[in-house]
Amino acid sequence: METTSKKKHICVLATGGTIASRPTPNGLMPALSGEDILAMVPDLRARCDIDCVQLLQLDSTNLQPEHWIRMARAVAERRTQYDAFVVTHGTDTMAYSAAALYYMLENIDRPVVFTGSQLPAGVPGTDAEQNLLTAFHAALGGRAGVYIAFGGRVMFGNDARKLCTMQLTAFGNINRPLAGCFAGGRLTWLAEPPVSTGAFRLHDQLDTRVGVLKIVPGLPPKMLEAFVNAGFRAVILEGYGLGGIPDQESPMNFLPAFQYAKDHGCCLVCTTQCTYDGVDMDSYEMGVRAQQLGVEPGGTLTTEALLPKLMIELAEEV
Template structure:
């Protein structure tokens, strides 16, 4: 039977009650064996990735720890399951899809809305579903297994704060172009070193001032801003001085990415006059990517090449993200 490594990063799945509320807890393998009746049907081990985190505390440097755990164990296991908190799960599943392009083994990401062993918890079902999937799956790729659904890792979003079907792909699934499967040793020779602070997201709202952009530009690490614009890619032109702030960003060489803040649909730059400035400034089209996938892709591109290369590769679908 295929050996599966469960990498426990933390999150609600394995939390226990602490003095201030739910908090991460280790020794997950023993708890699974004690609480999950079907656990003996599978061949798995659990790696608690210390320090465990609440996913709200996820930093891009934590992505390197997850990738290293997979790299260090790639020859011993046939599949990998990442246990992750739901709040930032879609960011991590997106990152894995980019960083593990060409990896010849399947990877799944799951978590739960309620802790393992508590009344009404979805943790056991999500775990067992994920293990069933990975045991039978031979094709590589990164998936999210949650709420009885199998979802594309870089198209998924958290759409429900409490419901058990917490994740969906609002813009549907995409069959990615064929990616050559590399030897694991070659793939992991140079793991990306993610750069904190290099990517920021700015939600566009009515009357947003240029000072919001200037606040981001004050961080010298900044290399790209994801603009969550209105509708088909529009920003205020008459009611605020936002345009001046965006011009300053472009003049500093900061990459601008135009993405819709709508759950569904895509940016169509230049459809309206209020979106024309972004075209003039050379803003990159966000297509129908999720904000999480855009954030992860920019970090991946900036970690594996320079800003110019990132700008060039942005419009190329790497693994079905748009």
């Protein structure tokens, strides 16, 4: 961690989550402030100057795209005042929020690091302190970009996914190498961040008319038509394997539904239900036919990354 004579200035954006929770008669609920959480790890203030902004106080299950906008604007408004940002966040939707800010904070020139915990701060066995230390090491490391720091790992913000409901190593990096790892009180960087190619730009407009449809055996194609009829401008299709979706050889042939979506101006993007490797819609006939009807391959991006990316692109269409 940085120990130069001039301490770095870090802004913590607290949003609630398990890390801030306390028991109630109805289960865990966010109750601790960001300042409360920081007080449990006094070593942090010995290493850097910290300001804490209580942006939200929510279980992350209740976070919506409007909250991504609040987070992104909070960073953008304070960007030149701080060396880095740490966002404390619930685990359930952290991957969505980190991916959203990854795209919303284009060419961000300092670190923005998300973290949280599987167990509330201050309880026996909690992972909160270790995750905060990992996040602050990443923040003070100075590598620009949006990251998730969790379970001794630092992941790029658009390639993380919550894989475990209980284990402390809850998040995994998907289709990209780890950005770094934290062990023995030391952060080791393992991969370089993407090179910025321009000035910082905030994308704070989102079109939330983006749906996700998981393809399962027996799912009628009319489900996709229902998304179109409900006014969705884009639908992410979670297909099988490399991007397989039933075609003319199946009684649940989706090809006419693809044409229906195309005729009504609804963008379709296909990803995979598999965790790793992404889609390749050129491998099988069904994928080729789907592309001929306008279905776009999502490549190696996860649903968590595709969702906010599409929301931004739709909002900025001329």
